Amino acid sequence: MASEYREPTYGNWRKPVSPGIGRLGLAGTLILMVGLIVVTMIAMLSPVASLVAVVVLGLVMVPLVIQDRHGRTALQTLTARLNWWWGRSQGWHLYRSGPLSVVPHGSCRLPGLLAQSRLVEGRDSYGRPFALIVIPSTRHYTVVFECNADGAALVDQEQIDTWVAHWGHWLAALGYEPGLVAASVTVETAPDLGHRLREEVQATFDPKAPELARAALEEIVWNYPVGSARVSTRIAVTYAALPHPGGKRRDQDSMVREIGMRIPGLISGLEMTGAGSARPMTADQLARAVRLAYDPDAQSDMEAAEVGGTRWDDAGPAAAQESWDHYVHDSGHSITWGMSEAPRGEVLSNVMSSLVAPHHDIARKRVTFLYRPHDPASAARIVERDRKDSRFRLDGSASAARNEIDVIKSDQSALEEAKGAGVTRFTVLVTATVRSAEELPVAAAAVDTIAAPARLRLRQMYGSQASAFAAALPLGIVLPDHLNVPALVRESL
Incomplete structure (x- = not known):
């Protein structure tokens, strides 16, 4: 009997618009109106001076x-x-660490936005150790x-759609978490060197096994990892010390205790999302992951090491x-892209498959989905x-085709929010890392190729590659709070 199940589609991702005239936002519209009033007043006094004022106003409005095509203004x-x-003239684009540098204690601290970060450790309600990344500036x-x-x-497909539905519920539930400001999902693909397979085989190997079985296992250990990739999935949840405006700021010990109590609930909510078994990462695991992101060639030595011991102060380049x-x-050598436009129209659940899958032209690829959930009161507003x-915008536009669609989508969003749906701002960062500068154009072409099936519009993060690289790591950097x-002002432009 044929199945009557119909695969659901997803969409209606909207970027809030600023009211204005034409392409101008609220700030540009106010500047234009004030400028026209000033020009009119000057014209009453001197027609020649009014022409100069018109030219000045035009020069201000053109940027x-x-x-x-990404919606960025000339300004x-x-x-x-x-x-x-300015930053390049000050030497801010260069970073040197280690024993011969000016970094305190000769360590290899993380650069840029993560320079002042530190790790603290605690235990959750089940007694499992976990690490907290602390960013003092925010x-x-x-x-x-x-x-x-x-x-x-x-x-x-029905199971996949169930996972997607539960993932949406998990994101919506984050809006009710007191003090939660952001969350992220990082899917990283890297070459699999076979150390884990070799260790597993050696641990379970029977010395009395037949020669044929031993030869077959040795061949598998040496040949299976060739060309294979290792996929790592990490979810970061970020809390603020100030739970809400006007509240009491919590100290470090209070944050460790409170987050430790919430970890089991967050993990239990992930069980039905397809995330599999989730566990909090320890300080050594986090330091190792960051170290490999900055130094890919250290993967072989770090995976072959029998014990840990990577310090957070030495995790940087x-x-x-x-x-x-x-x-x-x-x-x-890395290039980072940021999403400038979400997929238009309706998409299926596998729309991001090509983007997160391993690619033979990119040594290490990191795709990070950044979320900023709104609490119910802010969502309604x-x-x-x-x-x-x-x-x-529909009332003041001559070409209203796209604006009519925007009105329909905004009405649908308001209706879904009134029924209990969450509102979350999100973006996507894609980082491609290769081993030489000659491979960068090939990696850039590969990202353009895999972004097309995902129906994402990506733009290179020109002038902010270091900050975007750090934000794509699962370390809880909330970029808007560092601007x-x-x-x-940003939303009004």
């Missing part, structure tokens, strides 16, 4: 009107370029879970240099404001 591009030139505390994702191979379009760190802004421009 706000011109946009590239944003110019500001990024000027900041890059007072954020991050716990990282390592998951053994089941994967979609030989799994019924010995040398790093940031360029406008790539990042060099120890034995790796956001969807209602977006609904009003969409209608405002100098207030969120209200």
Whole structure:
């Protein structure tokens, strides 16, 4: 009998719009209106001076009107370029650590946004050890879970859709977590050197086994890892020391105790999402993962080592240099892309399969999904404001085809939120790491190829490759909290 099951589709990802005239946001519209009033007042006094005022107003408005295909204005591009030139003139693009550097104690600390980070350890309600990443500048505390994702191979489509539904419920539940500010999922693919397989075979090997069986096992150990990839999945959850505006700031010991009590509940919620068995990562495991990200050639030595002992203060690179379009760190050369537009229309559950799968042209690939869930009160306010802004743009637009679709989608979002759905801001970072500068163009072409089936629009993080590389690691960096421009100003442009 034919199955009547219909595979569900997903979509309606919306980026909140700012009310304005044409391509202008709220800030640009206000500047234009104030400028026109000033020009009118000047014209009443001197027609010649009014012409000069019109030219000045035009020069101010042009950078706000011109946009590239990623939606960035000329003002944003110019500001990024000027900041890059200033930072390069100050030598901020160079980093050196180790015994001969100026880094305290001759250690290899992490650079950039992670320079002041530290690790603290605690135990959860079940007595399992876990590590917390502390970022003092934002007072954020991050716990990282390592998951053994089941994967979609030989799994019924109904089961996959059930996993997706439970993942949506897990993300929506994060909005009710007091003090939670962000979450991330990092899927990393790297070459499998076969150390784990060799250790497993040696641990269970019987010296009295037949010669044929021994020869077969030895052949498997040496040949099986060739060309294979290791896929690691890590989920990071970030809490703030200040649970809500006006609340009492919590100290480090309080955060360790509170997060330790919440870890079992977070893990239990992941059981039905396809994440497999999840467990909190320890300090040594986190330090090893970060060390391999900055120095891929250290993988063989670190996997062959029988004991741990990697310190957080030595997890960073010995040398790093940031360029406008790539990042060099120890034995790796990396390029990081950021999502500028989510998939349009409806997609199926396997839309991201090509993006997270291993690729033979990229030595190490890291795909990170960054989430910022809103609490229920903020979610209702956001969807209602977006609904009003969409209608405002529809009323003031001559070409209303896309704006009509935006109104329909904003109405649907408001209806789903009223029924209890969560509202979460998200983005995607993709980092491709290779071993030489000559391989970077090949890796960039490979990312362009695998991004097309995912229906993502990606742009290279020009001028901020080091920060984007760090943000793509499962360490709880919330990029908007590290920016100098207030969120209200950024969203109004």
